[in-house]
Amino acid sequence: MSQIPTLQQLRSRLRIRHLVLLDELGRSLNMHRAAEAMHLSQPALSKLLAEAEELAGQTLFERSHHGVTPTPLGLMMIGRARLLLNELDATHAELTAAASGASGKVRVGVFPVVAHLLAPLTVERLQASHPDLRIELREGLEQQLLPALRAGELDCIVGRLVVEGADADLQCEILYEEATAAVCGPSHPLAARSRLGGAELDRYRWVLPSRNAALYSLVASAVAARGAGFPQVAVESGAILTIVSLLQRTPLLSAMPLRVARSLAARGQLAILPLALQAKLHPVGIMTRRQARAAAAAELFLQTLRAAAQVVRDEAPLG
Missing domain, CATH: 3.40.190.290 (D-Maltodextrin-Binding Protein; domain 2)
Known part of the structure; x- marks a missing residue:
């Protein structure tokens, strides 16, 4: 296998089709099914995989009669490919929104703890100040939303900081304590x-x-x-x-x-009920991917969210 290319070489030679290939092979673990999904012949798919492995400088998939199995580097590359493809999807969504008159789109994961007060107040303020902003709210628990954030399917999550900032890939910002x-x-x-x-x-x-x-x-x-x-x-x-x-x-x-x-x-x-629940759960806050750069729409949402959190703290203090 050839040496790992420089960053400049990677930027000039890596194509979106390589990313789609890694995603499809990671899902199907089968060359024939991946070729069908990409509308390619199997020889063409094999050539594309060879190009991806040459770029990586190492084998990404072990071949066998039963299909293909990602190597540890292959698993990492599959995750990176999906993240980049999700960012591409988000770019397409923003372009589509702009073409229809919207100023952008933000994708937000919402835990139940903020679904009744904080999230609606934030959306209300954004509707008043930026009615052309599109907001996608995906309500769920950490098991569903954290993987989506890591994969780039969400711009941020609002809710209890269940990861407590311990995960190296996530950045947490506390908004307020919640009894x-x-x-x-x-x-x-x-x-x-x-x-x-x-x-x-x-x-x-x-x-x-x-x-x-x-x-x-x-x-x-x-x-x-x-x-x-x-x-x-x-x-x-x-x-x-x-x-x-x-x-x-x-x-x-x-x-x-x-x-x-x-x-x-x-x-x-x-x-x-007159039943004291003394211990505190995790504070309410924002989770984002540590190395991700927030798009303008996402940054606008976060700024409005912080202001709405201040209103929630002031109007319903604990005690």
């Missing part, structure tokens, strides 16, 4: 209680994320302090709208960010 409240429906038998005992808590089941989630452990510690057993989860969910709907229709209990709970309680949509 948690135990809640129930407004007509729940416990809604008007000023104190709760373990026996009362044991009568009802909960809407919570899985037992592996930090929120479950937080609730479990609080109910144990009142002499109750482990919270019995009837429904696993972290979606605020789903939780509120269930609390209004069932005698289930749940927990959510204190600021969100106060906002909903003020509108009579739920009640806050």
Whole structure:
């Protein structure tokens, strides 16, 4: 195998078709299927792969009768190829948006903790100041959104800083601390209680994320302090709208960010239980790829997000 090319050589010789090849082979692990997906003959695909491996200076895929298997360098190159292709997709989306009169597009991952207050307030402000900006909000949990951020499918994530800045490839910025409240429906038998005992808590089941989630452990510690057993989860969910709907229709209990709970309680949509959840979960903040340069649309979103976070802190202080 030839030597690794210089950066200038790589820039002049690497083609988008090489990236597509790496992506397709990484998905199918089969030369024939990759050739079909790229509308190439198998000899043409083999030639393209040889060019990519010459550029890399090493073998990227081990061949066998069963297909191809990426080498460690091949796996790294597949990841880089997908990241670059996703950036190309984002560029195309911005060009398409500009052609239709929009000023750009930003792709944002949203954790449930900010889906009710912070994200809508940010979008509201952007709609007022930049109505031609397109915003793609993808709501989910870290298992879905963090890989998408790393792959370049998202410009940023807003939510709890679950990685705590420890991941070398991600950059975290804290916006505010977020306490948690135990809640129930407004007509729940416990809604008007000023104190709760373990026996009362044991009568009802909960809407919570899985037992592996930090929120479950937080609730479990609080109910144990009142002499109750482990919270019995009837429904696993972290979606605020789903939780509120269930609390209004069932005698289930749940927990959510204190600021969100106060906002909903003020509108009579739920009640806050007298159950202290002492420990803090991860703070709310922004996650971005450390080496990525934010596009103008993404930077505008982040600036507006920071201002909206200040409003959330000021209007619903903890305590």
